[in-house]
Amino acid sequence: MIKQMLYAKTPNELLTLLKNNQGAQIVGGCTGNEDFPKKAVSIKQIKDFNHITRHERFLTVGPGVTLNQLLSLGQNHLPQILYEALLSIANPIIRNMATIGGNILSSGQKHTLYAPLMALDAKLDFKTSSESYSESILSFKSVAQGSILTAIRIPLLDSDLSIFRRIGPDQGISELSASFAFLAKIEKNSLLSVRLTFAGPFTFHSKEFENSLVGKRLPLSQKDVSQICEDAANAFNKTATDKMISDVMKQQFFNLTRYSFEQLT
Numbered sequence: 001m002i003k004q005m006l007y008a009k010t011p012n013e014l015l016t017l018l019k020n021n022q023g024a025q026i027v028g029g030c031t032g033n034e035d036f037p038k039k040a041v042s043i044k045q046i047k048d049f050n051h052i053t054r055h056e057r058f059l060t061v062g063p064g065v066t067l068n069q070l071l072s073l074g075q076n077h078l079p080q081i082l083y084e085a086l087l088s089i090a091n092p093i094i095r096n097m098a099t100i101g102g103n104i105l106s107s108g109q110k111h112t113l114y115a116p117l118m119a120l121d122a123k124l125d126f127k128t129s130s131e132s133y134s135e136s137i138l139s140f141k142s143v144a145q146g147s148i149l150t151a152i153r154i155p156l157l158d159s160d161l162s163i164f165r166r167i168g169p170d171q172g173i174s175e176l177s178a179s180f181a182f183l184a185k186i187e188k189n190s191l192l193s194v195r196l197t198f199a200g201p202f203t204f205h206s207k208e209f210e211n212s213l214v215g216k217r218l219p220l221s222q223k224d225v226s227q228i229c230e231d232a233a234n235a236f237n238k239t240a241t242d243k244m245i246s247d248v249m250k251q252q253f254f255n256l257t258r259y260s261f262e263q264l265t
């Protein structure tokens, strides 16, 4: 249980508080079912961390922005896949406190927004006491020592087909939870791009698989779908080797992959 809450007013103050308080952990809305440390640092008072800036092609979102703040942009101003994922989380009271930073950086099982943010190729901006740097969520593993997340940049991708599904319980996060995301862009009867992502006990995304589909003629035949699903399963199984995943969850991923490509037949 948190015994002492510290409040940072600027990113630099946050870095200093973390440096001077060994073991202190950043918290957002404290709605995660984490084992919180005795000492925590709130980012609620850091102005830059609590607002959304809309650019022409992407959104810059502070890590302290709540899920409701994002939803309040409205369906027409958010990628559909993200909008659906946000709406699927908990209830309006929790979403009023829960932050996007907490959703991305919760430990253990990946949370609901992770697969959609991977499909959108969101970028994570970090800062240390001496530099700022950026990393794609697709390659992100964990926050480096001495770094803090300062923003999430979310591309406003315009997709022709957008599919988000939760795997596991409808509410909350457990070891049975995962999220699935699929985006496709079509141009003149052929596939321009495909994004297929999964996040739960581990994350899955294969650039090689996605690239193999670029230029594929549409509509897909049943034979095409079977071949594509086999390729996707091979890529997924490769990533899943030595990972803890139930046969049921694996099968759900395969079923959702088939369902997604069948929408292109």
Ligand SMILES: Cc1cc2nc3c(=O)[nH]c(=O)nc-3n(C[C@H](O)[C@H](O)[C@H](O)COP(=O)(O)OP(=O)(O)OC[C@H]3O[C@@H](n4cnc5c(N)ncnc54)[C@H](O)[C@@H]3O)c2cc1C
Binding pocket: 025, 026, 027, 028, 029, 030, 031, 032, 033, 034, 043, 063, 064, 088, 089, 090, 091, 094, 097, 098, 099, 100, 101, 102, 103, 104, 105, 106, 107, 111, 112, 113, 149, 170, 171, 172, 173
């Ligand atoms: C009833 C209920 C239902 C829920 N349903 C869902 C659901 O369906 N899907 C889902 O994804 N989640 C769900 N959650 C979990 C949680 O509400 C969300 O994941 C939420 O987005 C977590 O954000 P938070 O700000 O509350 O994180 P916190 O609880 O404050 O933090 C969670 C973890 O992230 C770390 N953290 C938070 N912010 C930062 C930061 N800026 N930098 C570094 N580390 C940070 C904290 O140290 C902690 O380890 C549910 C929770 C409840 C209580």
